[in-house]
Amino acid sequence: MQLRFKFNHLQFIRIIYWLFLVYMVAAFIWWYVSLVKQNDLIAQIQYSNIQTKDPAILNKNKAILDFQTRKTKQYIGEGVTFLCLFLLGAIYVYRSLIKQIRYSNQQQNFMMAVTHELKTPIAITQLNIETILKRNLDEAQQKKMLENSLSETQRLDHLCNNILLASQLDMGQYQKNEQPVDFSFIAKNTLDNFKARFQHRTFTDIIQEHIFIKGEPVLIQLLLNNLIDNAIKYSPADATISISLREEQNKILLSVADEGVGVEEADREKIFEKFYRSGAENTRSAKGTGLGLYLCKRITEFHKANLVVLPNTPKGSNFLFTYYLS
Numbered sequence: 532m533q534l535r536f537k538f539n540h541l542q543f544i545r546i547i548y549w550l551f552l553v554y555m556v557a558a559f560i561w562w563y564v565s566l567v568k569q570n571d572l573i574a575q576i577q578y579s580n581i582q583t584k585d586p587a588i589l590n591k592n593k594a595i596l597d598f599q600t601r602k603t604k605q606y607i608g609e610g611v612t613f614l615c616l617f618l619l620g621a622i623y624v625y626r627s628l629i630k631q632i633r634y635s636n637q638q639q640n641f642m643m644a645v646t647h648e649l650k651t652p653i654a655i656t657q658l659n660i661e662t663i664l665k666r667n668l669d670e671a672q673q674k675k676m677l678e679n680s681l682s683e684t685q686r687l688d689h690l691c692n693n694i695l696l697a698s699q700l701d702m703g704q705y706q707k708n709e710q711p712v713d714f715s716f717i718a719k720n721t722l723d724n725f726k727a728r729f730q731h732r733t734f735t736d737i738i739q740e741h742i743f744i745k746g747e748p749v750l751i752q753l754l755l756n757n758l759i760d761n762a763i764k765y766s767p768a769d770a771t772i773s774i775s776l777r778e779e780q781n782k783i784l785l786s787v788a789d790e791g792v793g794v795e796e797a798d799r800e801k802i803f804e805k806f807y808r809s810g811a812e813n814t815r816s817a818k819g820t821g822l823g824l825y826l827c828k829r830i831t832e833f834h835k836a837n838l839v840v841l842p843n844t845p846k847g848s849n850f851l852f853t854y855y856l857s
Contacts, residue, residue: 559613559617563606563607566606567606578592649690652686653687656680662676692753709746710748711744712748713742718774719738721755722734722736722774734772734774736774742776742777747834750830754826754831754852757823758785758787760823761824765792767790772787783853784851784853785853786852788847788848789847790847793846802824834854838850
């Protein structure tokens with residue numbers, strides 16, 4: 532019902548806007564026709580005032596015709612100029628209005644998603660702790676529940692870091708601390724953590740040793756976390772996730788490929804927008820808040836690099852991060 536209300540609300544605004552636009556264009560046309568008719572009427576009155584036997588009748592007729600033509604051209608020129616300016620302004624306002632409404636809807640979807648993302652790890656951790664306290668579990672069961680709680684806590688910490696960093700980058704409050712970063716070490720460390728957390732998943736990696744870039748270790752870590760986490764979310768449990776890091780032709784290439792559903796060509800730019808998530812919020816199965824890939828794009832721009840999504844072979848997506856060496 533809520534989504535239907537949003538859709539109807541957007542449709543209502545569009546209908547009102549286009550009715551107003553049609554009315555204004557009609558008013559411009561009416562204004563032009565009225566002025567042309569008035570110009571013709573003035574010319575007819577001037578023609579009627581000329582005496583038939585007036586020796587200068589030809590010159591006077593020509594003067595009246597020239598004045599009538601000049602005024603008509605003036606009306607056309609002014610009308611076309613005003614109409615073009617009005618239409619340009621109308622298009623700008625319309626696009627801004629629709630963009631703002633969609634952004635507002637995305638923010639509401641984000642609040643729904645982030646509420647769910649926050650409640651889930653908290654509820655699981657609380658349930659595990661209550662189970663350990665209330666029941667006499669053996670050491671293996673306790674360890675399993677504690678590991679599960681730790682995993683959910685790490686997931687919660689990752690979400691909080693994403694929200695905090697997005698806010699800092701948007702407001703320009705992130706303090707730069709660029710330094711030589713061992714990209715290879717961070718990539719191996721991050722991948723080992725994911726392998727420990729998702730033991731049922733299949734990961735393959737080709738990570739070249741001793742690759743360094745100038746940047747922020749925290750941001751590079753978050754970039755890898757979000758790209759790998761995105762690959763896990765949008766690919767089947769039995770699919771392989773491939774990570775590649777190499778240096779070639781004066782640039783460093785990081786590739787995170789999955790065998791999931793892939794990204795439609797029309798969405799390959801949109802997925803990097805803030806809060807954007809493909810599909811409807813109430814039917815989407817993958818978890819997330821729409822901040823992960825947005826942060827990846829911002830982190831990429833922060834390091835003056837490039838990030839694109841390409842089709843993977845035979846299926847899935849391949850996120851390619853390119854850092855150019857100076």
